[in-house]
Amino acid sequence: MPPYQLTLSEFLAARQSDLRLSDEDLARLAGLETPKIWPLILNGKAKLPLQRIEGVAYALEVEAGALLEMALKEYLPDLLEVLTRAWGPRLVAIERDVIGHLRHVAAGGNRIVSVIVNGVPMDQEGRYA
Template sequence: MLTSPTARMLSEAIESSPLTQTEIARRVGFPKPNVLSMLKNGQTKVPLTRIPALAQVLEIDQTAFLECALLEYHPEVHEVLTEVLGLPLDPDEEQLVAMYRIANLDGCIRIEGALEMTLENLFELARLAAD
């Protein structure tokens, strides 16, 4: 039985994947598939830098995977990110951030002045409609 939540999440994702471990390792950039075996058995920590690629290849939630690993491997960092930045974002917040990033590809949108007031009014209307 795995005691590492991160290893368990990875192991379940690998077992659910139609890809072989060799194919997963190749796509993620690991030189040998036995690295995956060590990660999913909890013998080696999942490198945080590999979480985005693993999540994409295994089709799992990148945010949940990263949060799981941070909480397990670096609880003090997880606590600071949660306290200071309010992370992780909930799905609605993620959607708003994604929409803003798409709209602001050229970096010219600033949330100030009339736009800020309009957004505040829009959110107030949304809150009233939800009540």
């Protein structure tokens, strides 16, 4: 791992510190059953449950997709590699918004947007027409 890249635990601890959240406040905001699990996650004795990624991301004010990617990179790197090959790189929120807007416009019959964006018209499901 490059020296500038934080581990998931280091990142979680840094965000918690930046936001000045106690373990209890973080657990409550994240929807964790008990704040006792949090120190175990931070010191690497327990893994961040993947089903709690969205809650923890909300509590730490980070994008859930980025946090999930960090967790998969550390916990299940082979799975992350397969998912990235199958689905392509993760999009950030603004990219998803742009794509959603373009799909909405194209679904409304504005085929010019589809032609400009894709070079070939696409239907509402993103299939080439």
